[in-house]
Amino acid sequence: MQLFDFKFNKGTVWLVGAGPGDPGLLTLLAYESIKKADVIFYDALLNDAILSLAKPSTELVFVGKRGKKKSINQLEINKLLINEAKKNKRVLRLKGGDPFIFGRGGEEALSLKLSKIPYKIVPGATAGIAGLAYAGIPATHRDFNTSITFISAYGAGGEKPETVDWNSFSKTSQLIVIYMGLERINWVCSELIKRGRDINENIAIISNATKQNQKILISTLKKCSKDLDKNEIDSPALLVIGKNVLLSPILNWYRSDKSINFLKESEKKYEQHNFI
Numbered sequence: 549m550q551l552f553d554f555k556f557n558k559g560t561v562w563l564v565g566a567g568p569g570d571p572g573l574l575t576l577l578a579y580e581s582i583k584k585a586d587v588i589f590y591d592a593l594l595n596d597a598i599l600s601l602a603k604p605s606t607e608l609v610f611v612g613k614r615g616k617k618k619s620i621n622q623l624e625i626n627k628l629l630i631n632e633a634k635k636n637k638r639v640l641r642l643k644g645g646d647p648f649i650f651g652r653g654g655e656e657a658l659s660l661k662l663s664k665i666p667y668k669i670v671p672g673a674t675a676g677i678a679g680l681a682y683a684g685i686p687a688t689h690r691d692f693n694t695s696i697t698f699i700s701a702y703g704a705g706g707e708k709p710e711t712v713d714w715n716s717f718s719k720t721s722q723l724i725v726i727y728m729g730l731e732r733i734n735w736v737c738s739e740l741i742k743r744g745r746d747i748n749e750n751i752a753i754i755s756n757a758t759k760q761n762q763k764i765l766i767s768t769l770k771k772c773s774k775d776l777d778k779n780e781i782d783s784p785a786l787l788v789i790g791k792n793v794l795l796s797p798i799l800n801w802y803r804s805d806k807s808i809n810f811l812k813e814s815e816k817k818y819e820q821h822n823f824i
C-alpha cells in the first residue's frame with residue numbers, strides 16, 4: 549500500500565499550508581513540495597528557514613502584504629497561479645498555517661477548478677492550534693472546554709466583520725481564539741465585556757507563535773490594552789480568551805523566558821484545580 553503520494557506533476561498547483569513558523573511543523577507533503585516546486589508563491593508569514601529548503605533554481609515570488617504598502621490583490625494571485633501552471637511548471641502556493649483557515653485557500657482552489665488546472669490541497673498546522681500548543685495552552689482541556697471558536701477580526705475588505713455574532717459567542721464560547729485581532733484588541737474586549745464576559749477573564753496574546761521570537765502576554769479583558777502599551781508585542785499575534793489560558797504559565801515549555809505574565813492571581817487559580 550502506498551502511504552504517501554509525493555508526485556508533484558508538472559502543470560499542477562499545490563496549495564500548501566506551512567504551519568505557523570517552526571519549520572519542524574511542516575508536513576512531509578509540504579516539505580517535499582517545497583523541494584520539488586519550480587515556482588513558489590509565498591505570503592508574508594513565511595520565514596526564510598522554510599523558503600531556504602527550495603532548490604536554488606526555484607523561483608520565489610512574494611505575493612503577501614508588507615505593512616501599508618500596496619500589495620498584489622487576490623485576483624492577480626489567482627491569475628499568476630493559473631498562468632504558471634499553463635507553462636507546465638510545478639506551482640506551489642505556500643501559505644502560513646493552514647490554507648483553508650483564514651487563508652483564502654478556498655478562493656484560489658475555486659479559480660483553479662474553474663480554469664481546469666489540476667490542484668492539490670495540503671493542510672498545515674493552523675496558528676490557532678499549534679500556536680497555543682507552543683504557548684502551553686491546550687486547545688481543549690477536559691475541566692474547561694468542550695468547544696473552540698475561531699474568529700477573524702478582519703472582514704474580506706479589511707473592515708470589522710459584521711458577521712461575528714458577539715452576543716452568542718460571549719454566551720456560549722468556552723475558548724475563543726481570535727486571528728488578526730491585535731490591532732483591534734480594544735474592540736474585541738469591549739464587545740465581549742458588553743455582552744457579559746467577566747472583565748477579569750484571562751486573555752493570552754501570543755505573538756510570533758512557534759518562532760524564535762515567540763512572546764506571550766497574559767492579562768485580563770479589562771487590563772490587556774494597558775499591558776500591551778507597556779510591552780513590545782508584534783504581529784502576527786493570536787488572542788486567546790478562556791480558562792485554558794490559566795495553564796500557560798505552568799505548561800509553557802517553549803520560550804518561557806519570553807513570557808510576560810501579569811496574572812499573579814492566576815497561581816492561586818491553579819491551586820483551586822486538582823491537576824495531579
Ligand SMILES: C[S@@+](CC[C@H](N)C(=O)[O-])C[C@H]1O[C@@H](n2cnc3c(N)ncnc32)[C@H](O)[C@@H]1O
Pocket residue numbers: 568569593643644645646647648649650651673674675676679726727728729754755756757758759783784785786
Ligand atoms: C491571514 S491569517 C492566516 C492564518 C493561517 N492561515 C493559519 O491557519 O494560521 C493571519 C493571522 O494568523 C495568525 N497567525 C499566523 N501565524 C501566526 C504566528 N506564528 N503567531 C501568532 N499568530 C499567527 C495571526 O492572528 C495573523 O494575523
